[in-house]
Amino acid sequence: MAITARTTAPLMRGSESAPVGRDQMSETLSSQPPVRPPAMRTEAGAKPRTAAEINKLPKKVTATDVNFFYGEHQALHGINLGVPEHHVTALIGPSGCGKSTFLRCLNRMNDMIEGTRVEGTILLDDQDIYRPRTDVVELRKRVGMVFQKSNPFPKTIYENVAYGPRVAGVRKREVLNEIVEKCLIQSALFDEVKDRLDTSALQLSGGQQQRLCIARALATGPDVLLMDEPASALDPKSTARVEDLIFELKHTYTIVIVTHNMQQAARVSDQTAFFYEGHLVEAGPTNELFTKPKEKQTEEYITGRFG
Amino acid sequence: MSTLAADKPGRPWAPLMSRLFAVACGACMLFCLALLGALLYKIFGFGWDRLNTAFITGKPSFMPAKSGILVPLVGSLYLIGLTAAIAVPVGVGAAVYLEEYAPLSRWRTIIQTNIANLAGVPSIVYGILGLGLFVRTIGLGRSVVAGALTMSLVVLPIVILSAQEALRAVPGTIRQASYALGATRWQTIWYQLLPASLPGILTGVILSLSRALGEAAPLVAIGVATVVRQVPENLFTDEFTALPLQIFYWTDMPDEAFHEAAAAAIIVLLTVLIGMNALAVFLRYKFGKRIQW
Amino acid sequence: MALTATTPPMELTAPRRRWLESVIHAVLLVCAAASVATTVGIVAVLLSQSIPFFREVSLVEFFTGTEWAPLFSPARYGIIPLVFGTTLVAGGAAVIAIPLGLGTAIYLSEYATPPVRHAVKPLLEILAGIPSVVFGYVAVVFISPLLRKVFPSADYFNALNASIVVGVMILPMIISLSEDVLRSVPRSLREGAFALGATKLDVTMGVVVPAALSGIMASFLLAIARAIGETMAVTLAAGATPQMTLNPLKSVQTMTAYIVEVSQGDAAAGTPEHRSIFAVGLTLFVMTLALNVFAQMILKRMREKYE
Numbered sequence: 074m075a076i077t078a079r080t081t082a083p084l085m086r087g088s089e090s091a092p093v094g095r096d097q098m099s100e101t102l103s104s105q106p107p108v109r110p111p112a113m114r115t116e117a118g119a120k121p122r123t124a125a126e127i128n129k130l131p132k133k134v135t136a137t138d139v140n141f142f143y144g145e146h147q148a149l150h151g152i153n154l155g156v157p158e159h160h161v162t163a164l165i166g167p168s169g170c171g172k173s174t175f176l177r178c179l180n181r182m183n184d185m186i187e188g189t190r191v192e193g194t195i196l197l198d199d200q201d202i203y204r205p206r207t208d209v210v211e212l213r214k215r216v217g218m219v220f221q222k223s224n225p226f227p228k229t230i231y232e233n234v235a236y237g238p239r240v241a242g243v244r245k246r247e248v249l250n251e252i253v254e255k256c257l258i259q260s261a262l263f264d265e266v267k268d269r270l271d272t273s274a275l276q277l278s279g280g281q282q283q284r285l286c287i288a289r290a291l292a293t294g295p296d297v298l299l300m301d302e303p304a305s306a307l308d309p310k311s312t313a314r315v316e317d318l319i320f321e322l323k324h325t326y327t328i329v330i331v332t333h334n335m336q337q338a339a340r341v342s343d344q345t346a347f348f349y350e351g352h353l354v355e356a357g358p359t360n361e362l363f364t365k366p367k368e369k370q371t372e373e374y375i376t377g378r379f380g
Numbered sequence: 381m382s383t384l385a386a387d388k389p390g391r392p393w394a395p396l397m398s399r400l401f402a403v404a405c406g407a408c409m410l411f412c413l414a415l416l417g418a419l420l421y422k423i424f425g426f427g428w429d430r431l432n433t434a435f436i437t438g439k440p441s442f443m444p445a446k447s448g449i450l451v452p453l454v455g456s457l458y459l460i461g462l463t464a465a466i467a468v469p470v471g472v473g474a475a476v477y478l479e480e481y482a483p484l485s486r487w488r489t490i491i492q493t494n495i496a497n498l499a500g501v502p503s504i505v506y507g508i509l510g511l512g513l514f515v516r517t518i519g520l521g522r523s524v525v526a527g528a529l530t531m532s533l534v535v536l537p538i539v540i541l542s543a544q545e546a547l548r549a550v551p552g553t554i555r556q557a558s559y560a561l562g563a564t565r566w567q568t569i570w571y572q573l574l575p576a577s578l579p580g581i582l583t584g585v586i587l588s589l590s591r592a593l594g595e596a597a598p599l600v601a602i603g604v605a606t607v608v609r610q611v612p613e614n615l616f617t618d619e620f621t622a623l624p625l626q627i628f629y630w631t632d633m634p635d636e637a638f639h640e641a642a643a644a645a646i647i648v649l650l651t652v653l654i655g656m657n658a659l660a661v662f663l664r665y666k667f668g669k670r671i672q673w
Numbered sequence: 674m675a676l677t678a679t680t681p682p683m684e685l686t687a688p689r690r691r692w693l694e695s696v697i698h699a700v701l702l703v704c705a706a707a708s709v710a711t712t713v714g715i716v717a718v719l720l721s722q723s724i725p726f727f728r729e730v731s732l733v734e735f736f737t738g739t740e741w742a743p744l745f746s747p748a749r750y751g752i753i754p755l756v757f758g759t760t761l762v763a764g765g766a767a768v769i770a771i772p773l774g775l776g777t778a779i780y781l782s783e784y785a786t787p788p789v790r791h792a793v794k795p796l797l798e799i800l801a802g803i804p805s806v807v808f809g810y811v812a813v814v815f816i817s818p819l820l821r822k823v824f825p826s827a828d829y830f831n832a833l834n835a836s837i838v839v840g841v842m843i844l845p846m847i848i849s850l851s852e853d854v855l856r857s858v859p860r861s862l863r864e865g866a867f868a869l870g871a872t873k874l875d876v877t878m879g880v881v882v883p884a885a886l887s888g889i890m891a892s893f894l895l896a897i898a899r900a901i902g903e904t905m906a907v908t909l910a911a912g913a914t915p916q917m918t919l920n921p922l923k924s925v926q927t928m929t930a931y932i933v934e935v936s937q938g939d940a941a942a943g944t945p946e947h948r949s950i951f952a953v954g955l956t957l958f959v960m961t962l963a964l965n966v967f968a969q970m971i972l973k974r975m976r977e978k979y980e
Contacts, residue, residue, distance in 0.1 A: 180560065182556065185556070185559065187484050214562035218560035220556065220557065224554060224557045225557075226557065226572060227554075228575075236558070236561060237563075239571075240558075240562060240564070240571065289561065290561065292561075
């Protein structure tokens with residue numbers, strides 16, 4: 074994936090209420106990627122600028138020596154990564170590098186695939202989520218997930234959002250109403266759908282569907298939100314809205330996002346981790362990784378020499 | 381036959397042969413449809429005059445003109461009602477187990493192969509099983525319950541296979557989304573997978589029940605009576621008979637007047653069956669279009 | 674976190690027992706096991722009466738005897754006439770149904786426009802849904818008198834009569850299974866042949882049918898197995914005279930018709946005559962099972978080839 078191929082996307086959405094720095098950033102990134110730092114977001118929640126700053130932050134998720142196997146094939150090799158609380162961590166790398174596999178380890182979605190095996194520890198706060206007798210259902214309520222392709226249930230908008238609380242045992246209509254409204258507001262969808270909560274979610278546009286999926290994930294009250302290329306199937310305008318949303322959500326949630334799009338990683342994340350062939354090559358503050366990559370592979374990837 | 385060059389000299393007839401072949405195949409199809417048409421036409425023509433309310437509400441009689449089908453009709457309705465009550469939960473349950481619980485193990489392969497083979501077992505063999513198991517060993521006699529249990533085994537493979545197909549058609553993304561929201565396996569099945577696959581499951585259920593409605597062989601084998609004078613009151617003990625059995629009995633009589641009665645009973649049976657079939661086609665058409673993933 | 678959809682976070686490592694889940698799992702397992710129990714039950718019931726039967730009637734007499742006369746004194750239990758009758762009827766049905774069914778399948782798969790296909794398939798489903806006993810009626814009341822006009826020497830109940838209706842009964846099965854396999858032949862094969870200037874006939878008979886041949890054969894086998902197990906129509910149409918004849922105008926008795934005859938009669942349980950239906954049933958079960966297993970094997974191999 075060459076970075077230059079992406080230049081049109083951010084430029085097309087000039088009318089967005091995005092901070093001024095954005096367009097500058099994408100231009101600078103696309104012309105001479107590693108040389109100048111990506112522009113800082115101006116809103117609250119300033120990005121940590123150095124590795125020392127990142128390390129000082131409290132960790133929400135800590136992966137230690139994680140190996141992952143699909144049958145005989147080892148897909149992840151000794152991954153060590155801390156995810157700071159209330160920040161966005163982006164996982165980047167070429168297709169098949171293990172970034173999505175790693176993401177799915179964090180809420181144990183890989184359990185659903187036959188013949189997979191995990192080694193090492195992954196702590197959520199201070200609990201190992203792979204300890205025997207861990208309640209996977211409880212884990213998934215606390216670690217929400219948004220998928221690459223929006224996948225609303227073939228039900229109403231309301232029922233989509235209310236599903237998580239419902240399966241968790243919430244029965245009272247007023248409570249559900251409150252949760253649905255809050256989550257739709259949080260995911261910036263409420264104004265568009267408030268008059269048609271009882272219509273099928275499948276009638277929404279692709280971008281709206283994806284924000285609905287985000288609202289749905291928020292409704293279980295998670296601490297961590299995992300996003301697997303949430304914008305890859307969206308048009309530029311919808312992508313921008315989702316990115317703005319991520320930026321808002323990180324005040325409340327800890328976010329881990331997998332992305333193919335390095336500019337997106339640069340825009341939304343505080344920490345970036347570069348995966349290659351199942352190894353975590355390098356992780357660090359986003360601006361550092363993009364401007365002064367320590368590893369040659371990282372530099373080659375972000376300058377578009379492969380991938 | 382497999383020389384692939386139509387315009388080569390020496391094959392001037394190739395285009396004509398091709399055309400003739402198409403016509404022959406089309407004629408085959410038309411002939412099949414004509415058979416169906418002729419069959420329906422003859423039966424309706426033969427039995428239509430015999431069909432009236434007295435026929436439907438009448439009790440059996442040794443005089444063909446007085447005979448009615450109330451007892452076998454009610455018997456058939458009890459039979460398929462009870463068959464549905466047994467075969468649908470068990471069949472859908474088995475399908476859910478195979479699709480959502482059973483890992484890709486040898487256990488699953490065994491059950492799956494077994495079901496495919498059961499689907500090909502002649503229905504009279506199920507009748508022999510019912511005779512040995514339900515009628516004799518369990519001692520249910522020739523009751524509606526014994527008949528329904530036997531019939532459930534006949535249609536179980538159809539219910540399982542169609543429900544499996546319907547479940548498989550639900551995209552995996554729906555499962556993932558549900559599990560990722562902290563739903564348990566059963567919650568995912570109950571709130572997402574079963575509702576989404578309901579039209580497909582219903583279609584299979586209707587088709588299997590129409591099979592149960594038309595089957596006579598298993599009932600003959602378990603010894604269900606052909607002439608019963610009273611509508612059964614106790615499903616566990618009373619004798620019953622069913623519409624296809626009544627038709628069989630009347631057809632076997634040499635008296636032509638009984639053949640007319642049989643034709644009228646066939647009209648009733650076919651009307652119900654074609655109605656059920658149309659409902660299945662309608663369900664598949666309507667819901668197949670509405671849910672687009 | 675403002676949204677409290679759930680009670681305060683639970684200990685991940687101390688899951689509350691989800692007993693309902695375990696109960697449901699067990700219940701569903703029982704449902705799936707019911708199908709295996711059915712097979713076991715069939716074999717057990719058939720053997721339970723066949724074994725005492727074979728103590729009185731030797732296997733050699735049963736499988737090589739050419740006379741079936743349970744009511745004679747001494748009774749004769751040689752199954753060959755019943756197998757002969759069954760084969761005659763099923764073979765006749767196959768001769769009628771195979772060309773007609775294959776022609777129709779080829780038309781539907783290669784020539785028919787989608788509207789024609791959508792109109793014809795439900796009609797064929799109706800044909801498939803007509804109960805066996807109705808075909809028996811048609812054979813006795815309409816076809817038999819017609820046959821006797823054409824062949825005055827024919828018995829009132831005869832094998833041809835049964836073959837005709839059984840042939841019509843297995844038609845829909847041959848059509849739908851064969852059409853499925855014909856349609857599964859990849860487009861590229863057809864296009865490759867057309868590109869060489871072949872006519873539609875050349876492509877269909879030279880490329881498509883040979884490519885689908887094993888699947889078509891499997892559909893024939895399944896249909897023949899169905900014809901062998903066919904009961905009510907055959908009982909009504911073919912008569913009740915167990916004899917070895919190749920003349921389709923003679924009355925014969927099939928295995929299934931014999932089972933019906935005894936079931937309707939008043940043979941007491943435990944007598945050799947009554948037990949003989951279990952031995953005949955076992956023979957029937959083994960014959961159809963063998964055909965089915967063989968057909969499934971062919972279909973499986975074909976599926977692997979094109980998927």
